[in-house]
Amino acid sequence: MHAINYEAPKTLKDAIALLAQHGEKARPLCGGTDLIIQLRAGVRRPDHVVDVKKIPELREISFDLQKGLRLGAAVPAIEVYESADVRRYFPGLQEAAHLIGSNQIQSRASVGGNLCNGSPAADTTPALIALGAKCRVAGPKGERMVAVEDFCTAPGRTVLQAGEILVEFQIPVPARHSSDAYLRFIPRNEMDIAVVGVGTSVTLDLDDDRFVDARIALGAVGPTPIYAAKASEALKGKKIDSATIERAAKLAVEQSSPIDDMRGTAEFRRHLVGVLTRRTIGIAIERARLAERR
Amino acid sequence: MHKTAIETTINGERVEFLCEPRQSMLEVLRDVLGLTGSKEGCLTGDCGACTILVDGRATCSCLMLGVEAAGHKLETVEGLAQGANLHPLQQQFLENASLQCGICTPGFLMSAKALLERNPHPSEAEIRYALAGNLCRCTGYDKIVRAVLEASKATTSKAA
Numbered sequence: 001m002h003a004i005n006y007e008a009p010k011t012l013k014d015a016i017a018l019l020a021q022h023g024e025k026a027r028p029l030c031g032g033t034d035l036i037i038q039l040r041a042g043v044r045r046p047d048h049v050v051d052v053k054k055i056p057e058l059r060e061i062s063f064d065l066q067k068g069l070r071l072g073a074a075v076p077a078i079e080v081y082e083s084a085d086v087r088r089y090f091p092g093l094q095e096a097a098h099l100i101g102s103n104q105i106q107s108r109a110s111v112g113g114n115l116c117n118g119s120p121a122a123d124t125t126p127a128l129i130a131l132g133a134k135c136r137v138a139g140p141k142g143e144r145m146v147a148v149e150d151f152c153t154a155p156g157r158t159v160l161q162a163g164e165i166l167v168e169f170q171i172p173v174p175a176r177h178s179s180d181a182y183l184r185f186i187p188r189n190e191m192d193i194a195v196v197g198v199g200t201s202v203t204l205d206l207d208d209d210r211f212v213d214a215r216i217a218l219g220a221v222g223p224t225p226i227y228a229a230k231a232s233e234a235l236k237g238k239k240i241d242s243a244t245i246e247r248a249a250k251l252a253v254e255q256s257s258p259i260d261d262m263r264g265t266a267e268f269r270r271h272l273v274g275v276l277t278r279r280t281i282g283i284a285i286e287r288a289r290l291a292e293r294r
Numbered sequence: 295m296h297k298t299a300i301e302t303t304i305n306g307e308r309v310e311f312l313c314e315p316r317q318s319m320l321e322v323l324r325d326v327l328g329l330t331g332s333k334e335g336c337l338t339g340d341c342g343a344c345t346i347l348v349d350g351r352a353t354c355s356c357l358m359l360g361v362e363a364a365g366h367k368l369e370t371v372e373g374l375a376q377g378a379n380l381h382p383l384q385q386q387f388l389e390n391a392s393l394q395c396g397i398c399t400p401g402f403l404m405s406a407k408a409l410l411e412r413n414p415h416p417s418e419a420e421i422r423y424a425l426a427g428n429l430c431r432c433t434g435y436d437k438i439v440r441a442v443l444e445a446s447k448a449t450t451s452k453a454a
Contacts, residue, residue, distance in 0.1 A: 105357075
């Protein structure tokens with residue numbers, strides 16, 4: 001690995017100042033499970049590595065029935081997975097956090113880093129999009145909020161400008177009769193990168209027989225994770241039946257734009273989008289029906 | 295390149311070392327501190343041969359910078375045995391013939407230790423998931439899983 005300077009600022013202000021000062025020559029470090037590999041391979045060659053794990057706002061995870069979930073960008077996946085609030089209110093996000101690599105990787109890798117790395121196959125990103133999560137971004141010019149589905153711009157690229165840092169995710173309180181699910185396809189049981197991943201959230205009416213709201217998000221079938229708007233809209237207000245779900249799955253397939261690569265062909269990926277969309281809708285419906293009445 | 299002085303705790307002892315920011319924790323353990331129990335395998339976080347515990351969590355030391363160790367509690371395979379007394383996991387690895395070449399063994403032991411500290415009586419499936427980040431290319435996994443199961447029966451959570 002080339003020589004680097006390492007700094008671990010203790011405040012957001014100091015981190016922004018460092019990142020702004022060094023611009024393209026700086027890269028934030030969180031769990032290092034992507035960055036250290038990229039440094040070693042020479043894929044990224046920053047002179048300055050800014051460790052963001054000592055900034056308190058980035059390490060917080062808290063849930064409140066008014067404010068929803070605030071998830072610091074540097075909270076490791078294993079803490080997300082172990083959180084009783086995440087387990088209870090956002091089981092799809094919990095599933096996605098649990099699918100990232102091994103225990104060793106989950107001890108270090110964060111949900112924020114998973115997004116900032118900009119991979120279209122990131123497991124937690126479709127789960128966050130399904131939940132309507134927003135990113136709080138802080139930079140030299142102040143703060144802004146960015147919807148997770150608008151955060152990635154191309155493989156490995158995001159909306160973050162020089163000096164900007166992802167501080168936290170804000171996830172709204174789940175509505176009554178709602179829940180979520182995330183599934184991915186990999187050719188093994190675990191420890192792999194998604195061939196396709198789908199995250200879905202649904203809100204049902206009080207009789208549990210119509211969709212009030214839904215959000216479907218797709219991973220690894222385009223240059224960025226995709227919010228499947230048409231598929232999501234197609235569920236709203238409709239009766240829960242197989243024809244409605246089939247139509248949403250078909251629209252999700254139409255919105256995907258997969259490529260052929262070593263993990264799968266575009267044709268197989270389109271097939272998977274349909275299968276996983278149907279299945280995640282089904283799981284989210286079951287969970288919404290069983291969810292504790294909130 | 296300038297070196298940074300880092301203070302940390304390794305296997306219960308306060309340790310101070312000098313390292314360059316670009317050096318991984320694995321390099322520091324092996325080349326600076328002479329703790330060669332942790333092995334270098336893939337250097338991409340896939341094989342688990344370099345697994346150590348950081349504040350009780352299994353971590354790939356190849357994907358951590360040495361400078362990040364400041365203020366944390368690290369455990370390596372060298373801290374498992376107490377003098378001549380092997381740790382129950384080490385004892386069970388021996389009794390179940392859970393190693394051949396031994397390169398993966400320190401990583402497996404540390405991952406298993408992290409598991410048993412959080413879940414003293416895991417099921418076989420839980421053990422297999424917890425060890426998914428450790429690869430063995432000669433012994434195979436059944437004997438390793440059996441050793442961890444036996445160790446979980448032989449110990450209380452505290453001793454594990």
